[in-house]
Amino acid sequence: MTRETWATRIGFILAAVGSAVGLGNIWRFPWVTAENGGSAFLVVYLGIVLAVGVPGLLGEFVIGRRAKRNPVGALESLSNARSWGYVGAFSVVTAIALLSFYSVVGGWILRYFFESLLAAGTAGPVPFFDEPGAYFDRASFGPAAVGFHLLFLALTAGIVVAGVRRGIELGTKVMMPAIVVLLVALAAWAATQPNAVDGYAFYLRFDVGTVRENFFSLLGPAAGQALFTLSVGAGTMITYASYLGEDRSLPFDATTIAVLNTFVGVLAGLVVFPLLFAQGIDPGSTGTGAGALFVGLAGAFATLPAGSLVAAAFFGVVTLAALSSSISILEIPVSVLVDEYGLSRRRAVGLMLGVVAATGTVSALAPSIFDFVAGTLVDLLLAAGLAAFLLFVGWVLGRDAISEFEAGAGSLARRLSTPWLFAAGVAIPLFLVFTLLTGLGLEAAVGFWPTVVVAVVVGLATFAGLRGRKSVV
Numbered sequence: 001m002t003r004e005t006w007a008t009r010i011g012f013i014l015a016a017v018g019s020a021v022g023l024g025n026i027w028r029f030p031w032v033t034a035e036n037g038g039s040a041f042l043v044v045y046l047g048i049v050l051a052v053g054v055p056g057l058l059g060e061f062v063i064g065r066r067a068k069r070n071p072v073g074a075l076e077s078l079s080n081a082r083s084w085g086y087v088g089a090f091s092v093v094t095a096i097a098l099l100s101f102y103s104v105v106g107g108w109i110l111r112y113f114f115e116s117l118l119a120a121g122t123a124g125p126v127p128f129f130d131e132p133g134a135y136f137d138r139a140s141f142g143p144a145a146v147g148f149h150l151l152f153l154a155l156t157a158g159i160v161v162a163g164v165r166r167g168i169e170l171g172t173k174v175m176m177p178a179i180v181v182l183l184v185a186l187a188a189w190a191a192t193q194p195n196a197v198d199g200y201a202f203y204l205r206f207d208v209g210t211v212r213e214n215f216f217s218l219l220g221p222a223a224g225q226a227l228f229t230l231s232v233g234a235g236t237m238i239t240y241a242s243y244l245g246e247d248r249s250l251p252f253d254a255t256t257i258a259v260l261n262t263f264v265g266v267l268a269g270l271v272v273f274p275l276l277f278a279q280g281i282d283p284g285s286t287g288t289g290a291g292a293l294f295v296g297l298a299g300a301f302a303t304l305p306a307g308s309l310v311a312a313a314f315f316g317v318v319t320l321a322a323l324s325s326s327i328s329i330l331e332i333p334v335s336v337l338v339d340e341y342g343l344s345r346r347r348a349v350g351l352m353l354g355v356v357a358a359t360g361t362v363s364a365l366a367p368s369i370f371d372f373v374a375g376t377l378v379d380l381l382l383a384a385g386l387a388a389f390l391l392f393v394g395w396v397l398g399r400d401a402i403s404e405f406e407a408g409a410g411s412l413a414r415r416l417s418t419p420w421l422f423a424a425g426v427a428i429p430l431f432l433v434f435t436l437l438t439g440l441g442l443e444a445a446v447g448f449w450p451t452v453v454v455a456v457v458v459g460l461a462t463f464a465g466l467r468g469r470k471s472v473v
Contacts, residue, residue, distance in 0.1 A: 012244060013253060014176045015328070017260045019236055022325025023105055024229035025265035026183075026318055027293050028374075030272040032225045036218055038202040040210040042269075044222040049262055052223065052428050053230040056386045057254040059393045059424045060232055062404045064241030065250065066397070070335035071235035074242065079396050087388050091235030094381040095332040096352075098234060100359040101374040102329065103156070106322040107148030107364070111139060112294060113319055116301075116311035126308045132298035136291040145364040150357055156326040157353045160334055161346055175320035180264065182317045187270040193300065196274035203273040216438060223435045224379025229265055230258060233382030236328045238389070239335050250405060251413035275300040293318075330356075380436060387432040394425015 033041050067074035072092070076085030112128065119126040128135040139145065190196060211218075227233045241250075272293060279299045297314065301307040330352060337348035363370040393401045401424075402417045409417075 009248060013256055016240055016257045018176050018324030019231040019328030023102060023322050026268045026321050027105055029225060029229060029265045030269055030293060032221055033269060036221050037210060037214060039205050040207060040214055041218055041222060043206060043211055044218045045225055048222050048226040049258060052431060053226045053232060054254055054258045055420055055423050055428055056232045056390060057230055057237055057258060058250055058420060059390045060237035061241040061250045061254060062393055062401050063389060064238035065244045066404045068242045070242065070339050071238045072336050073339050074238055075392060090385060092333045092336055094234040094385055095329050096356060096359060097373055097377055097381055098329050099356045101363045101370055102326055103153045103356060103360045104145060104149045104364045104370060106152035106326060107145055108140060109315055109318050109322055110152055111148045113312060113315035116308050116315055119308040120312050126311060128298045129302035132295045136294045141364060141367050146361050149360050149364045153353060153357055156323060156330055157349050159327045160330050161349045175324045178317050179321050183267045183271060187267055190271050190274040193274055193278035195277045199274035199277035203269050219435055220379060220438050223383060227382040227386055228378060230261060231328060233386035235332050239332050249409045249413065251409050383432045383436050387429045390424045390429050394421055
């Protein structure tokens with residue numbers, strides 16, 4: 001069976017950006033930012049995107065393009081060790097966990113889209129305009145949420161079944177420009193709303209004292225958001241890069257994707273926070289949480305003469321953003337089943353659809369499970385997954401990773417290849433181990449320096465066990 005490839009470079013970049021943008025930036029970013037102090041969180045998050053996210057993205061690209069296989073097959077074939085294939089299989093577990101809550105949120109968006117579209121078509125009332133907070137509380141969990149979760153999954157599966165070029169690439173070429181254009185327009189409109197300046201202050205005002213006092217408590221959420229929003233740690237970018245040709249500059253592509261992704265994330269905050277403050281909602285104290293996007297924008301749209309039409313347009317485009325990410329997540333286990341087990345794409349999609357339909361239904365019925373999966377579990381899984389991939393790059397691939405990094409790259413990027421490999425093989429995994437330990441509460445229990453010592457010991461022990469014959473770090 002001939003393996004599919006991307007038709008164009010821009011198709012790959014837009015698909016990767018679509019995977020990164022999605023709900024990670026438009027829904028989860030404002031929510032996590034609000035729960036962690038606004039601008040203080042934003043500073044730490046941007047630092048982690050630059051120092052950890054971009055090198056991590058490059059690490060996954062190197063693995064995927066060199067092996068031209070899914071995470072399981074890539075790690076096993078490049079290492080000639082079945083044990084690394086088991087590490088790659090961890091990405092399938094992460095993908096299922098991600099889709100188990102992601103499809104629920106996608107269902108929320110579909111519901112808001114359909115109800116606002118129906119109201120616009122019939123000139124009737126929009127159900128969530130009058131009491132957006134109470135409406136979200138009623139709509140977010142329960143049997144109806146299960147139904148919309150299943151509908152969203154069906155749309156995702158329909159795109160993935162169509163394949164890489166005719167499904168994923170074609171879809172994201174339409175989705176991404178529409179997302180950016182509408183967010184720019186909404187940000188410009190939000191700037192005209194009353195009290196918008198208070199929203200900007202909460203979101204953008206730099207307070208070094210707040211960052212210093214809360215730095216370690218912000219590390220875990222900021223790292224989790226950075227990895228989630230860049231789609232690293234789950235094997236998504238290994239899978240997407242496996243469909244690449246050798247003539248692409250991986251450093252250029254990774255930088256472009258990270259910049260576009262961060263731009264959309266910051267832009268989403270420039271929409272949500274001014275609108276929340278325009279309605280007198282302080283996201284830092286009210287615990288708006290997962291409903292920040294729905295509560296804030298629903299109330300804002302209610303003030304417009306054609307509010308139902310604007311709401312339909314917005315939630316329609318956010319549906320596209322959600323799909324652009326969900327298709328990339330579903331592609332991980334599908335590619336494993338196709339490459340490693342010889343299943344047809346249709347059968348692989350159908351099998352995974354059944355699995356995620358069941359796990360997502362649990363999240364749609366149990367708010368406590370949803371909150372755990374969407375927050376703590378996903379943050380830990382992504383950090384552990386990226387640490388494993390980067391250890392593989394630094395201590396198993398070694399010089400081969402540098403060779404892959406430099407293929408198709410310019411002279412400047414080539415000069416950065418050895419420092420990148422050191423960061424990928426040593427510095428970033430140590431940071432991720434520390435983040436995992438703080439996320440599990442060790443830093444709060446025993447203090448900062450004992451946690452650092454444990455992280456270094458665990459990291460060095462892992463490095464010693466994994467050091468490969470071609471390592472240069």
